[in-house]
Amino acid sequence: MEIYVDNITTIDEAKAFIKTHKTNFKGKIITFNKEKHKTRLASELFEKAKGGKKVIKTEKGKTIYKIIDKKQIIHYKVSIMLFDNEKTSISEINSLRSFILKGIKNKEHKFENLARVYSAHPTAKTGGDLGWLKKGTFSNRFEKVVSDKRVGQVFSFDEHRQKKYYIIMKTQDSKQIEEITILKIEQK
Amino acid sequence: MTKENIYILGIESSCDDTSAAILCNAKILSNVVASQKIHAEYGGVVPELASRAHQSNIVPVVHQALKEANISKTQLNGIAFTRGPGLMGSLLVGTSFAKSLAYGLEIPLIDVNHMQGHILAHFIEESGHKKPPFPFLAMTISGGHTQIVKVNNYFEMEVIGETIDDAVGEAYDKSGKILGLGYPAGSQIDKLAQAGEPKAYQFTKPKVVGLDFSFSGLKTAILYFIQREEKVNPNFVKENLNDICASIQYTIIEILMDKLKLAVKQTGIKHIAIGGGVSANSGIRTALKSAEKKHDWTTYIPKFEYTTDNGAMIAIVGYLKYLENDFSNFNVMASARLKI
Secondary structure (H helix, E strand, O other), X not given: OHHHHHOOOOHHXXXXXXXXXXXXXXXXXXXXXXXXXXXXXXXXXXXXXXXXXXXXXEOOEEEEEEEEEEEEEEEEEEEEEEEEXXXXXXXHXXXXXXXXXXXXXXXXXXXXXXXXXXXXXXXXXXXXXXXXXXXXXXXXXXXXXXXXXXXXXXXXXXXXXXXXXXXXXXXEEEEEEEEEEEEEEEEO | OOOOOOEEEEEEOOOXXXXXXXXXXXEEEEEEEEEOHHHHHHOXXXXXXXHHHHHHHHHHHHHHHHHHHOOOHHHOOEEEEEEEOOOHHHHHHHHHHHHHHHHHHOOOEEEEEHHHHHHHHXXXXXXXXXXXXXXXXXXXXXXXXXXXXXXXXXXXXXXXXXXXXXXXXXXXXXXXXXXXXXXXXXXHHHHHHOOOOOOOOOOOOOOOOOOOEOOHHHHHXXXXXXXXXXXXXXXXXXXXXXXXXXXXXXXXXXXXXXXXHHHHHHHOOOEEEEEOHHHHOHHHHHXXXXXXXHHOOEEEOOOHHHOOXXXXXXXXXXXXXXXXOOOOOOOOOOOOOOOO
């Protein structure tokens, strides 16, 4: 198995290998982000160069992790509150948003507290934090607006077509984050 | 779906006012207060009568608050109530009612310290009303309390001075009783004082070290002064009522302002907010306004209906705690001597 894996150098080759050998091996391609994945395994894999591998032997068999790709990708970080107008009029949303924006700008309330209470987004429970986002995750228009803002700035943003209305806080400047693409192969 | 608005019901029953208010996102939609007139004939609040009156008033008051706010109880997101300090029997009525309603509606229950309510009433959204920036000094003056509090944040407060005996409101009421005025006497003394000479009679100010207050000595001084003068002239009070009231008011304000000046000197904080029923007093308001120019202070005086005991101030604290996810257990108990 290791000889086969040693010869794989691209993601396409890895995908083809998984497809061809699915009866003998259980394979998948995974991506680790240096900011997000902090496990011991992830840390060990980040230490290795492209093409490097880690082999774990257990009683059940062997698992191989091979670094197929390693690159720096631009990420940015924002927290959001989502308001949609399925049941609420735009004027009501705007009135609520201006109340919230005023409270944050005057430092009367914390963004995360208001997000927890008012946001309709699944991140409401964690105060609206979306974590590090890879460039291209959202629309170009959204990412342009975010990149033009300063860290800590809070602003409204509308996606009229999708009837989605946001309050966004830029929480970190964009930066390059290392990502590794790994082929994981387990013996069946 | 957007959660839209947050509605909080605030219930206040710490003394002799039954009050309920509905708040929507820091704005007050309704604030209903049922004052208990029955205590006037006794010259002060009778605790047992107060709790009985709360029992009669609480349902119609809450009902009226919901009606005026034009919302249904099912729209409420949380129920805030005064846990203390206050009269135990009175507090128990509001606490039990709030618990039952929150339990029935399956919404959060939020316990509120009455004194924090007086201070945080400044954060009710009102057009034209400026909010004090942190840190600020809050002087809470009422019939039950006299405190100077250093407010570092919504829920980080430190009492730096308080009365060691009577509250300032008691000083007004007991002086009023000596002068034969009705209860409560604060507003009457304030009104009569406006036509009198503040320095007509001098009363000794208590010598209490630090930022603590004392008003019991002043009350005794006024009593002995009136008894002495009436021996000479039985109509002394009647003939000099305005001057006597103005002199009492002047002395009380001097005591309060002296301590405030000391608090500002010790803390370096020049943003001063007042709260509590006695903050409706015109003399205190004037003294604070003149201190703005004289001592470079910025003062914050709440809207009149938020100075006396009211549900709105409990609702705003409830809202602020709601944002912090700070809810009570259903086994929470009323606490007559609850501290900040």
